[in-house]
Amino acid sequence: MREASVSLSAISANVEQLRRLADGTAAMAVVKADGYGHGAVEAARAALEGGAERLGVADIREALALREAGITAPILAWLHDPEEDFVAAAEAGIELGIGRVEQLDAVAATDASPTVHLKVDTGLGRNGVERTRWAELFERAAALEGAGRLRVTGVFSHLANAGRDEDLAQVAAFETALTMADAAGLSPELRHLAATAGAIDVPEARFDLVRLGVGIYGLSPFDERDAASLGLRPAMRVEAAVAAVKRVPLGSGVSYGLTYRTSADTTLALVPLGYADGVPRQASSSGPVLINGERFTVAGRIAMDQFVVDVGNAPVAVGDRAVLFGDPAAGEPAADDWARAAGTINYEIVTRIAGRTTRTYRA
């Protein structure tokens, strides 16, 4: 048994809570990367249930998969291949983020008059049209809209989360972009800038819509504040059944490189999850594991398929459940604990869970 179980009611409740924190602003649930590892279709349905009105994904294939599953809510896809063919997306009613001026003509060529959201770079330095080309972007979009080739519904950007001053500088740049869009004759009804962190912390960035990703999965985007303090509940629990136990003497080496040696006669428990399943090898000798209500630490290197826990004299048996992370309110380690152990962020911990783990859903 290797399982990532996902609470759908937690996702719904997290959307409700985030909307409260964002003062009721309309929400797009971001379900890219297979719903941050939670399952895009199921996460999308749960988020819509919780009050999200729209969905966001990175690429068109992700958007089409949601449509094929029968999801009819508006979906925005914003990161495209250089040679992307936009016809299928336009015909499926997928809204298209425009991150390069050149994409406007490619999108306008579809004959399906797609709905677009123009993405401006207000300081993140990543996807989005650079400031020196905003006028060109808006004028070209307005011309194509006037010709009936596309419809501009949104203008958006993304925050760097570098601090309050930087956030507000991006808000100001975004307002400049909106003024320029207006001057070009565009009237986008959806202006959006904030993701989870901005939705909570930067009221000035909420505009018409917030794009909620990590928060809907019950994880905090902040280093200093955990999910519980935000009223969020982690949706994913990862666990496996202990596959073997053995008694070994003091001084026994454990796993590749023998980087861990037992400090007493002890019991070693084998957990059948490894880096092929998304457990970060960087958390060797540091990741936390809960077995029978007691917290232990990974002993030695995490391998491709398995790792070992030194459980001392605790009565651990084959088949007992080893929980890597779940809900700290239930005494389980948090994805944040694994993130710290691996020197990364909670986003990466949940998104990478895959391989041979079976995903299941619970209320």
Ligand SMILES: *Cc1c(COP(=O)(O)O)cnc(C)c1O
């Ligand atoms: C991933 C992403 C989001 C969601 O970010 P979170 O920090 O997970 O809330 C929002 N907008 C864009 C453009 C993104 O790429």
